[in-house]
Amino acid sequence: MVTIKDVAAKAGVNPSTVSRVLKDNASISQKTKEKVRGAMAELGYVPNVAAQMLASGLTYNIGVVFPPLLTPDRLSEPFFMQILTTITNEAKEQGFTVSIATGMTKDELEEQVKLMHLQKRVDGFIILYSDGKDLVRQYLMEQKTPFVIVGASDGFEREITYIDNDNQLMGKMALEYLYEKGHRAIQFITDDLDSEISEERYVGYVRGAGKLDLVSHPAQLFDSNDPVVLEELIDSIKENQTTGLIVIGDTVSVRLMQFLSFYQLNVPHDISIITFNNSTFSKLIHPYLTTFDINVNNLGRTSVRRLLQIIRTPKMVFSEKIIVPFLLKERESVRDLKKK
Template sequence: MIPTVKDVAKRANVSPSTVSRVINDHPSISVETKKKVRKIMEEMDYFPNATARNLGTQRANTIGVILPPLDSQERLGNPLYLELLNAINETAAGFQIATAVASAANSEALLENVQRMHRQKQVDGFILAYSEKDDPISEYLYQQKVPFTLIGRPAKREADIIYVDNDNQLLGKQATEYLIEKGHKNILFVSNVDQEVIFFERYFGYQEALMLAGLPTHPAVTMLQPEDYTSFPEIIGQTGASALVIIDDIFALRMIQLATLHGYAVPDDLSVVSFNNSIFATLVHPYLTTIDIDVTDLGKLGTEKLLEQINHEPSSGIQLVVPHRLIQRETVRALK
């Protein structure tokens, strides 16, 4: 026999209206009661009628997750976004909320996708999984007053946009300091993006660490076009660099392949520190020394913050929300 709202209410010793409010995540119901009722719903294999629930609340009971424009192989294959999606989906499911993904090959198509989802009321709000300078998607969400949470620090309107983040400047600083502690004096910062906020923050952290140590800083080495890769050995030769701070794990593997192609061994000739501690960090030798940013916690907190907005609960922007840690592996050599 299929259980009903009344069956759940009787077993939980609450009224059927309370069960309905729990299903709709109403703010008038305490966290303890919600946990109690949801546990009983799970035990009884009770599933709310989604159509009836949506009509009653005038909501889609779905949140959208906006991935960055998938305009490169690194972005298309980056496991960070899969980890983030999994954390968001698991957190949303705990509130009986579904998730939908917005993705496209470029910003124009992505904006059209997001606009359609919003105008057709397919979702109640969005989680924007990236932060980029002059991003048309974040501008649209802000101007249209659409509930959204940003994963990363906003490029502007920091006081008005709700966001969750690591301290990316501190990440860049600590990665560079680790190399300095190992005896490296000529260190380069290498990236395949130059408009994302994490690029600016991590590069600023790199500069800060070197300046505080009285060591030379270098312009960021940005690999945006195929011809940029051909200048790699010349840059290494001109700077005398012995170590690289690289924007993320997947691009770090690309740079290690490039270094090997030009006769530089990692870590014997070039040491490498990257970010994210993704599955790629331990797929091939040498294993990457990298900084773990706790993607799961970013996704969980981002989802909770979005649901607070949708439910009109008090909320505020957050910075430096998730701690990080350096994972020492095989890509850094200590110099004498």
Template sequence: MVTIKDVAKRAGVNASTVSRVLKDSSAISQITKERVRQAMDDLGYVPNRAAQMLASGLTQCVGVVLPPLTTPDRVSEPFFMEILTAINDQAKQQGFTVSIATSNSVEDLAEQVKLMYRQKRADGFLILYSEKDDPVQHYLSSHNIPFVVVGTPIEADPNLISIDNDNQLMGEEAVKHLQRKGHKKLLFVTDDLTSRVCLDRYRGYQQAIEQLDLPVQPILLFDRKDPATLDLLIETIQREKITGLIVIGDLLSIRVIQFLSFYGLRVPDDLSLISFNNSIFSKMLHPYLTTFDINVAQLGQTSLIRLLDIIEDRQQPSTEVIVPFNLKERESVRDLYR
């Protein structure tokens, strides 16, 4: 069996240096790290995780808490698969593994998180949602367990680290983009009236509408199981002569486009549509969606790195980290000036 001493001899360093490289210590230069890792690859060295756990007290695993799966569409939302992939890839580079907690309720999620931590199956947690009075966050905070929230916190907390986009600014930019294309009567459509992401983006919509002196419309719910919400959407579009829709996500945008087609309304000929997330759905069907790329990979990577900083006691200011976004212009927005 290849040992740390064998790796050290091959790399021309001390065994203690190899141990520091395994922990990705910032005290070791990148050149030395690469030489040691090359020696590990050459010799086929596999770290003894059990020994590392005993020495460090860490499980070398992080828990990822998905939001409550309250709707069938949430299960199929590509955002979660994309960010899980990014988190897992970054964790693998750092020598960590990932465990997932998922359920239909925040209460059950909290019980899973408690069990995972008590059974030493996670050193810290990434929470992929933000809710008011969340029992998961409450448990982690009250027990001083490291965690990072992907999303904007509902309530201000000076001790919380969160990773997110500027969703309010995104909502503003959506309105301004449509206005530059000649659209003045705009509607904001969502499938979730309570999420922080939705509320922030709609707040941005409201601010831009007021700045541009355009007619403001109340946020509308699109719920396939509630015909009243669908009727209200069509009625509002027809009554207010809406020409532009801002829809909370790509998957819902596809459903809205399909729904509108039943009424003879085509995107972008009759209605323009702008969306968010730049997921696989944005280029699945024509018209390809004009949508905001929220840099999901960067959200996942940054959140994992910040969590490991806390776990490994590296200096980490409590703050909100904002990941940039950019607009992908495609087919679903029509320029009325042309």
């Protein structure tokens, strides 16, 4: 069996250094950590988790909380699978495992998180949504349990760490991009009017429209299961002679394109779409979507690293808003009206 001493000899460091690397001690340089972890991988070293748990009091497991599954399509969003994969891989690199909390309703989700906490199955949580009235967040704050939120900041900014993109800036840039392509009648489409991310991006759209002296419209709901909502949407597009749509995400955009085609509205010839996430759906069918890459892998890695920092230094208070950069991917779904 490979021991810490074997790893230390291979890496050319002291056994105590290996122990500190296993605990991700901040006193050890990143270069040394990489060298020690490389030696572990080469020798096939597996830490004695039971001994570590006894010594540290940690479970070496973190909980990932998905949003309430209010709609059957929610888990099909590529964002959640991609960020979960990144979180799992990063946790593994740090010697942690991952457990998932899901629920069909807010109450079910709260009960699941409570159970995981009371049974001491996790050391902390990563919440993959932001909601100012969230019961899970409220419970974890009351219990002083470590957690971070991947999503827009919404209260308690001095007590909670948020990891997110600048969604207002993205909404503003989306409108400016359409404007540069000659579009003047532009609307904002979402599948959830109460979503924090949707609200942030809509605010950016409104501010951008104001600066460019364009008319901004109320956010339009797209719900493929509600005929009344769909009729209101198509009426609004026709009434306002809309040529450009800012759509909340790739999956919604794909469904919206199918809906528009039913009314003989072609993307991008008749109407242009710019969207967000740069998921696998963005290049699923033609036209490929012009979309913002929100850097999901960076969001996932950062959330794990910040959570473990909170877990390992319980006496310190961490509260910050970490902004992850984004990138616009120009593809086929926006027509340049300036070109004849």
